Amino acid sequence: MHLEYFHLIDRIAAIDTAARTIAVDAIVPRESTIFEGHFPGHPLMPGVLLIEAMAQTSGWLLIAALEFQRMPFLAAVKEAKMRTFVTPGETLRIDASILHEGSGFAVTEAKIGVGGKTVCNATLTFRHAPFPNPDMRGHMEAMARRIGFPEREMSHD
């Protein structure tokens, strides 16, 4: 994770576009200014960032499902549960699946596990639309390569 750049995913471990599932890995940094405030003497990964990590994971799955032609934007968070603390240095496995694919929107279910135990989960709704401009698509392609997004899923033009 690079919290200062809002990069919350380190690597795609597995993605199955046909099955509409993804699994990613992310390591919570040991040090960050965020932990200086949240909280002094008791550093915790903020719940909103865990939700964002689930959203980014879901987002990459949706980009794959949409053949890299459209960009998903988080629209709603439901049933988000922070089941236990997540602390600096922990390795997260984030899983997401597509619950529903509507017209211009999609609903996903996502969860974060640490050591095989679910620490949080949520149901997320996204709107999706064509990439607003080539710069954003280029940025997302660079991000995709950084996290190991399969090249075969990027070749749709």
Place this chain on the structure above:
Amino acid sequence: MSSTFDQIASIIAETCDIPRETITPESHAIDDLGIDSLDFLDIAFAIDKAFGIKLPLEKWTQEVNDGKATTEQYFVLKNLAARIDELVAAKGA
């Protein structure tokens, strides 16, 4: 078996916390019931699931934006129910 209108009225009442008795076939989802686009995604999700269809929201929105259709054609509930019936029939054809 309840009518298509009854089903979508129940979905709207539950999804948007709107009293069921205030929802009529003549109600406009946006103008009368105050449902915004985000809430309508929840309704579309529930309708898609309940009827096994995919409401073509993007197509409808485009038609309204292009002046080829009015919001009444799609968002007055009796008309929405008719569109759903058409989609269900097309799926079964």
